[in-house]
Each structure stands twice: as C-alpha cells, then as structure tokens.
Amino acid sequence: MKEENFRAVWWEGGKIALLDQNQLPQRETPSFVDSVEDLADAIMTMKVRGAPAIGIAAAYGVALAAWGKEDPQASALRACDLLARTRPTAVNLFWSLQRMRDVIARSGREDMGPEELKKALLEEAEMIAQEQDQADRLIGKHGASLLPAGCRALTHCNAGGLATLSFGTALGVIKTAYQEGKLSKVWVDETRPLLQGSRLTAWELEKCGIPYTVICDNMAGFAMSRGEVDAVVVGADRIARNGDTANKIGTYSLAVLARHHDIPLYVAAPLSTLDLSIADGGDIVIEERSPGEVGEYRGIKTVPEGAQVWNPAFDITPASLITAIVTEAGVAYPPFAEELGKWAGKGDE
Numbered sequence: 263m264k265e266e267n268f269r270a271v272w273w274e275g276g277k278i279a280l281l282d283q284n285q286l287p288q289r290e291t292p293s294f295v296d297s298v299e300d301l302a303d304a305i306m307t308m309k310v311r312g313a314p315a316i317g318i319a320a321a322y323g324v325a326l327a328a329w330g331k332e333d334p335q336a337s338a339l340r341a342c343d344l345l346a347r348t349r350p351t352a353v354n355l356f357w358s359l360q361r362m363r364d365v366i367a368r369s370g371r372e373d374m375g376p377e378e379l380k381k382a383l384l385e386e387a388e389m390i391a392q393e394q395d396q397a398d399r400l401i402g403k404h405g406a407s408l409l410p411a412g413c414r415a416l417t418h419c420n421a422g423g424l425a426t427l428s429f430g431t432a433l434g435v436i437k438t439a440y441q442e443g444k445l446s447k448v449w450v451d452e453t454r455p456l457l458q459g460s461r462l463t464a465w466e467l468e469k470c471g472i473p474y475t476v477i478c479d480n481m482a483g484f485a486m487s488r489g490e491v492d493a494v495v496v497g498a499d500r501i502a503r504n505g506d507t508a509n510k511i512g513t514y515s516l517a518v519l520a521r522h523h524d525i526p527l528y529v530a531a532p533l534s535t536l537d538l539s540i541a542d543g544g545d546i547v548i549e550e551r552s553p554g555e556v557g558e559y560r561g562i563k564t565v566p567e568g569a570q571v572w573n574p575a576f577d578i579t580p581a582s583l584i585t586a587i588v589t590e591a592g593v594a595y596p597p598f599a600e601e602l603g604k605w606a607g608k609g610d611e
C-alpha cells in the first residue's frame with residue numbers, strides 16, 4: 263500500500279492549516295485559518311469534518327485564540343464556548359475542548375505566565391493529534407483481525423484520515439487489512455447528501471492504491487443480496503453506554519440490511535468517541551443541517567420550489583445491530599456496557 267501523505271489539519275506558523283474537504287477531490291488545497299471565528303465557520307461548513315478531526319481542529323483553535331494575546335486565558339475560554347456551539351453530535355469536540363479547559367484550569371493552579379499557557383495549549387493540541395494517530399493504528403490492527411481473508415468490505419461516509427488526522431478509524435481498519443493482504447475490495451457508499459464517501463473515502467483509497475467501487479447508498483442492499491459484501495465497517499460520532507451509536511445518516515439502514523443478510527457490522531472509533539454519561543442513543547443530539555444540502559446540488563435546485571426537506575446529519579444504530587465495537591483498547595462484543603465502562607478514561611493500552 264502507498265503510504266497516505268496528507269494531514270487533515272495541522273499547525274503552521276501561528277495558523278491552523280486545513281486540507282479543505284469541500285474542494286476534494288478536485289483540488290487538494292490547504293486553507294489557512296488565523297482566527298477562532300474562521301475556524302468555527304470552517305467546522306460548520308465542513309471544510310474540516312469527521313468526529314476526531316473536528317476535536318483536533320478545535321484544540322488547535324483554542325491554542326490559536328490564545329496565540330499572541332495579552333490575556334490568553336480569557337481568549338482561550340471564549341474560544342472553548344464558541345467552538346462548542348459549532349456541531350452538536352460528535353462528542354470528540356466536547357472531549358477535546360474539556361482537555362483544553364483542563365490546561366487552562368491547571369495554568370491557574372500552577373500560576374503559569376501567559377507565554378507558558380500559550381505553549382501548554384499548543385502542546386496539548388499537538389498531543390491530542392498525536393494520540394489520535396496512535397489510536398488509529400491500533401484500531402486498524404484490532405479491526406483487521408476480525409475480517410476474513412479476501413474480504414470485500416463496505417463502508418459509509420468517510421471515517422478515514424481526513425476524518426481523524428491521516429490514517430482513519432473504519433478506513434484505518436480497511437487500510438490495515440489491505441496491508442495484511444486480507445482485503446480484496448472496498449464498496450464505498452456515496453453518502454448522500456454531502457458525498458463524503460464518493461468524494462473523500464474514494465480519494466483516500468485512490469491515494470493508497472486500494473481497489474474500490476463507489477455505489478449510491480441505495481445499492482448496498484442489492485450488493486449484499488448478491489453475496490458481494492463480507493463485512494460492513496463504519497465510524498462513529500458518539501457511542502452511548504449501552505453501545506448505541508450515532509454515525510452518518512444511512513448507517514442505521516445499512517445495519518438493518520447487514521443483519522437481514524447475516525453480514526457483520528463493525529463500528530470502529532477511538533475511546534474519545536465514547537460518551538458514558540449517556541445511557542442509550544435516545545439521549546444523543548442529532549444535528550439537523552440546512553435543507554439546501556438535500557434540495558440543491560452545487561447551486562442547482564433538485565426539488566420543486568417550496569418542497570419540504572428534512573436533513574438529519576446522523577442516525578442512531580441500536581447496539582443490537584452492532585457485531586462489535588473496535589477501539590484502540592481492543593474489541594468489545596455485546597452486551598457492550600461492561601467492556602466500554604472498563605475502558606472509559608483509560609486511554610490506549
């Protein structure tokens with residue numbers, strides 16, 4: 263496999279650089295952000311997206327808000343509040359902001375000067391990014407061990423390096439299985455309405471030289487019925503205590519189809535995606551995005567004037583439809599609560 267040679271987000275000369283995901287696959291354009299307001303906009307407009315990548319970008323955003331300021335503590339706290347209002351479903355955002363708030367709180371206790379605080383915030387953001395990369399590689403190894411030889415895996419949305427840092431969770435499992443010679447092809451769900459599958463996942467697979475076929479979301483059932491899918495591997499935006507999982511809209515439909523065809527469905531996610539404060543998926547806030555994302559295609563209307571449109575960005579897959587949850591700490595099988603509870607807060611091991 264060719265090594266992936268991109269990062270979704272990085273710090274460069276006092277600015278945040280993002281590989282603008284709205285420009286892919288046509289243009290691999292870095293976009294430089296020099297204010298926390300612009301970063302909030304980049305997250306909301308999905309220049310940077312995917313649960314862990316949003317968390318990493320937000321951590322850099324807090325460091326950016328403090329950079330060059332006389333009162334870095336106040337600016338950093340304001341940035342935490344602003345960034346927490348960007349996207350509600352992926353818990354990694356809130357997890358990451360909490361880590362940055364902890365650094366700010368420590369600076370008060372340890373009487374850090376402004377320069378020390380700025381440095382500590384940037385170091386924490388870099389650490390969150392680095393830990394995600396390490397988690398991705400472990401998730402890849404654990405997940406690949408579940409796949410059969412010659413596996414034809416189906417994935418939805420983009421849970422690749424673009425959604426984390428550079429390797430990915432669900433796509434990390436697929437990349438690792440390919441490296442291990444176990445994977446024969448990937449079915450890539452197009453992922454309406456914003457096409458994260460056909461634009462982003464296909465771009466990553468192309469870069470890695472992994473064979474793939476793009477399908478519209480409504481073709482997955484037919485591929486399964488023909489015996490052409492051996493496993494479904496998806497990412498997650500938030501996993502409740504009982505294993506119910508919020509992920510890109512359409513994941514639930516895939517899970518129902520997979521169960522009907524007796525195909526395993528694996529959820530791959532870092533421990534930072536667990537939200538054990540929530541008992542089940544009923545308590546997960548589902549982001550509803552602009553109707554224009556469904557009713558228009560790149561500025562051209564695809565519905566009659568005045569059509570009602572509903573655009574939930576995520577759905578909940580009940581734990582009962584999930585074969586296993588793969589994290590950097592290992593593989594959890596149902597019932598998930600005990601294993602997830604044991605891992606929570608422990609980091610990778």
Ligand code: MRU
Pocket residue numbers: 311312313314352418419420421422425426430431432458496497498499509510511575
């Ligand atoms: O709306 P998006 O593109 O941010 O949604 C992304 C997903 O649903 C991913 O599957 C999830 O964040 C996992 S990314 C490793």
